[in-house]
Amino acid sequence: MANFPLLTLTLCFLALISNSCFAARESTRLPLQQQQQYGQCRLQNLNPLQPYRQIQHEAGVTEIWDQNNDQMQCAGVAATRHRIEPRGLLLPSFNNAPMVVYVIKGQGVLGTTFPGCPETYQSLQQLSEEGTQYSQRSSRKDQHQKLHRLRRGDVLAIPAGVAHWAYNDGGDQLVLVVVHDTSNKDNQLDQNLRRFFLAGNSQERRQGSLHRQDHSGDNVLQGFDPEILAEAFDVNIETARRLQSENDKRGFIVRVERGFEVVRPGRVEEEEEEREYGTNGLEETICSMRIKENIADPERADVYTARGGRISTVNSHNLPILRDIQLSAERGVLYRNAMVAPHWNQNAHSIMYIIRGSGRVQIVGNSNRPAFDGEVRQGQLLVIPQNFAVVKLAGDQGLEWISIKTNDLAKTSPLSGRTSVIRAIPEAVLANAYQISRAEARRLKYNREEVTIHSPRRGRSQQKVSAWSIANEL
Structure with missing residues (x-):
């Protein structure tokens, strides 16, 4: 019993060290209040940006x-x-x-x-x-x-x-x-x-x-x-x-x-x-670490929907140097009229650059109106703030983009689809939250089976995949 306070103190000390280490791992970016004065972030009106x-x-x-x-x-x-x-x-x-x-x-x-x-x-x-x-x-x-x-x-x-x-x-x-x-x-x-x-x-x-x-x-x-x-x-x-x-x-x-x-x-x-460097652990040494990963090859895709498109990501798991600089990347290709499910970035801002094609993007923050709702075109850059919900819809020529994210292990949370937050909520909660029937709540949860990329709805799905999307698969 005499050692109980010492044991308690030791456990608390270890917990403090653990939390401090975790905080050091997470807090690699300057706090927003140190980046600029309060009130300077006016994010309710976003716009695609061209080089000025x-x-x-x-x-x-x-x-x-x-x-x-x-x-x-x-x-x-x-x-x-x-x-x-x-x-x-x-x-x-x-x-x-x-x-x-x-x-x-x-x-x-x-x-x-x-x-x-x-x-x-x-x-x-x-x-x-x-x-x-x-x-x-x-x-x-x-x-x-x-x-x-x-x-x-x-x-x-x-x-x-x-x-x-x-x-x-x-x-x-x-x-x-x-x-x-x-x-x-x-x-x-x-x-x-x-x-x-x-x-x-x-x-x-x-x-x-x-x-x-x-x-x-x-x-x-x-x-x-x-x-x-x-x-x-x-x-x-x-x-x-x-x-x-x-x-x-x-x-x-x-x-x-x-x-x-x-x-x-x-x-x-x-x-x-x-x-060889990617498989033998040498990338962990500063002088021989890999600094490059190619994500254009269709076979490299992490997410793929046959009539929708594909998304490839690179983060600190497959390119360890990103752990040090705290950035990651996502490359997306949407076929004609396909959609990326509405989602938000949980722990990162996303800087989206349009490589080719065009489409419609909606971004919604913590207000009841879009921060951005408009067309994006080749060569434009769009900032998607952390936790702002976004949906991407490809135009008739498809949409291709690269997004650089401000976290080496950026996480997204989809709103619709098989892995979505809505699907994880009980039917009774959805029915009461939205004042809908249990049957409607069930359809809301299960109608979309794709994970991230939604193919065009029936009626549009019979359209041929554009020549642009086929060329980019080769």
């Missing part, structure tokens, strides 16, 4: 959504779209916030640099006959960290502060949509997206029209004394000045005029290597 300005570069365009928009501010995100021309190189940069990249179209190569990790891609020339230390050093052709092949449907996760670059080695435009989680705990600056380039020169700054409130970024090396750079890299002063790119008029997406040679395995070898 663009930056022209030598070999591409960067389009930027207004991060000062109420919807973006309240979701705690920023968004960018890069259109990189063939042989275009997006220069190395890093950001103050973690981000998820989705490849809309095209193909290319992406490189990342994790500090302290070895240069595992190497190519060595034969040593010269002299065998001196200098000749050995100069004989090394190149070595660098792992590269990642880009193709349509890839989702890539890049932590805050990790430098990265991209190159278009295909014959078509490479289009990347990027969502930055500025409210993530890894961003300890402010709620603005800040880009830090390691090369290049801003076209807008050169023209005297840079919008400073956008924090679009400049070459950080320009702020250093050239003599200090020369000393730091052990190069001559002329090379140090070239690093600063003061007279470079190409912007931050430049055209590669000569051959672009980097060390990498063939495409088949690279795919086999990434599959």
